[in-house]
Amino acid sequence: MVEANPFATVQQIAGGYCLPRCLHVVADLGVADALDETPRTAADLAAAVGAHPDALSRALRLLAAHGVFAMQRDQFCHSPASRLLRTDHPQSMRAFARMFGLPVFWATFEAFAHSVRTGLPATATVFPDGFWAYLAQHPEAGRVFNAAMGAKAHGTVAGILAAYDFSGFGLVGDIGGGSGHLLRAVLDAEPSARGVLFDLPQVIEEAAGVASARLTLQAGDFFRAALPRCDAYLLMEIIHDWGDEEAVAILQRIRRAAPPHAKVLLIETIVPDDPGPDWSKVLDIHMLALLGGRQRTRQEYEALLTESGLCLEREIDTGAGISILEAGVA
Numbered sequence: 296m297v298e299a300n301p302f303a304t305v306q307q308i309a310g311g312y313c314l315p316r317c318l319h320v321v322a323d324l325g326v327a328d329a330l331d332e333t334p335r336t337a338a339d340l341a342a343a344v345g346a347h348p349d350a351l352s353r354a355l356r357l358l359a360a361h362g363v364f365a366m367q368r369d370q371f372c373h374s375p376a377s378r379l380l381r382t383d384h385p386q387s388m389r390a391f392a393r394m395f396g397l398p399v400f401w402a403t404f405e406a407f408a409h410s411v412r413t414g415l416p417a418t419a420t421v422f423p424d425g426f427w428a429y430l431a432q433h434p435e436a437g438r439v440f441n442a443a444m445g446a447k448a449h450g451t452v453a454g455i456l457a458a459y460d461f462s463g464f465g466l467v468g469d470i471g472g473g474s475g476h477l478l479r480a481v482l483d484a485e486p487s488a489r490g491v492l493f494d495l496p497q498v499i500e501e502a503a504g505v506a507s508a509r510l511t512l513q514a515g516d517f518f519r520a521a522l523p524r525c526d527a528y529l530l531m532e533i534i535h536d537w538g539d540e541e542a543v544a545i546l547q548r549i550r551r552a553a554p555p556h557a558k559v560l561l562i563e564t565i566v567p568d569d570p571g572p573d574w575s576k577v578l579d580i581h582m583l584a585l586l587g588g589r590q591r592t593r594q595e596y597e598a599l600l601t602e603s604g605l606c607l608e609r610e611i612d613t614g615a616g617i618s619i620l621e622a623g624v625a
């Protein structure tokens with residue numbers, strides 16, 4: 296929120312990183328899991344999760360001031376947002392909060408000036424093999440990342456299914472589909488469709504349990520491996536991970552694999568024309584710093600599709616903070 300007082304604006308933004316850090320640590324500790332419907336003191340919660348009572352109380356007080364948990368005198372209880380930090384919540388966002396606290400994120404942002412000076416991903420200065428290799432080399436971080444992708448989808452998949460008619464597609468490919476959360480939801484909604492989940496080998500290995508007679512798994516690198524021939528291609532938050540050159544290379548490879556009737560669906564948070572605060576602008580900085588990617592406007596996505604031999608046919612706002620850009624094989 297932009298404060299009316301300019302001193303307060305600078306103050307809040309300069310020191311504001313404490314707030315997300317409290318969220319990451321509280322999510323990591325599992326504080327929301329230790330709290331049920333009965334309000335508890337910070338001392339009780341600290342004993343349950345192995346934390347310092349006073350320090351935890353102060354972290355929770357700050358979070359509660361921003362709507363995550365609530366304070367009732369000297370006790371804490373759940374708010375709608377803190378319930379989402381519970382592991383057992385059907386739409387749990389705990390892994391999503393934990394992902395932003397991973398060391399690879401914080402080391403990257405310590406080096407963020409490198410990105411601003413050069414336009415290159417700061418991650419490469421701390422982990423020269425880059426973000427995806429880091430996840431492959433740090434399996435626990437990779438698991439948190441994959442779970443976070445599933446967690447963020449809790450907020451978007453219902454909107455995607457409501458906004459787009461997937462009937463009529465025989466084979467749906469989810470390219471960079473992670474653990475297959477979107478593809479599985481599409482196949483559940485369309486019982487006659489089959490799917491192929493394509494991702495890097497370590498991600499496909501972790502997703503082994505989702506394979507079925509209707510859902511096959513394909514491990515590979517989308518810059519090198521043969522891509523499946525599908526009636527529809529889902530690319531949810533894939534193109535934003537990459538700079539323009541790599542994005543065009545991915546789309547061109549899909550175009551070459553696709554039959555003429557295929558649809559390519561880019562599912563992305565579009566940068567709006569409105570200059571006000573928007574999640575797309577936060578995501579954009581993460582893409583810059585971690586990956587050298589970018590969050591794009593509709594016009595920028597259209598230019599990438601055209602350069603790749605694809606033709607933007609429709610933009611569908613799902614109403615869930617993410618849009619579907621439907622492209623045909625030109």
Ligand SMILES: C[S@@+](CC[C@H](N)C(=O)[O-])C[C@H]1O[C@@H](n2cnc3c(N)ncnc32)[C@H](O)[C@@H]1O
Nearest residue numbers: 444471472473494495498515516517518531532
């Ligand atoms: C931002 S995640 C998006 C996951 C999923 N589509 C979603 O939106 O929840 C990007 C995905 O691309 C995959 N990926 C990255 N580089 C890849 C490559 N070279 N080939 C195949 N998949 C890749 C990652 O493993 C990850 O699952």
